[in-house]
Amino acid sequence: MRLRESSFSRTVDRLCTEFGNEVTREQVADIIERCLCDLAGTPPGAMPELSERLGRQRLLQAHR
Numbered sequence: 001m002r003l004r005e006s007s008f009s010r011t012v013d014r015l016c017t018e019f020g021n022e023v024t025r026e027q028v029a030d031i032i033e034r035c036l037c038d039l040a041g042t043p044p045g046a047m048p049e050l051s052e053r054l055g056r057q058r059l060l061q062a063h064r
Contacts, residue, residue: 008029008032011048012025015052015055015056022059032055035050036051
């Protein structure tokens with residue numbers, strides 16, 4: 001499942017801003033892509049919020 005490009009970019013932008021220099025944009029984008037795969041079957045309208053939440057959680061776990 002893929003978000004619309006604009007939703008995907010905004011999600012990546014927000015997480016990049018939140019995590020600053022801890023991760024690259026490419027790392028964030030890769031994590032969001034994996035989150036989208038893991039969330040397959042989720043109603044499309046919920047994907048932007050859920051993928052951002054899951055991505056944030058994974059980034060926090062990776063950078064503790």
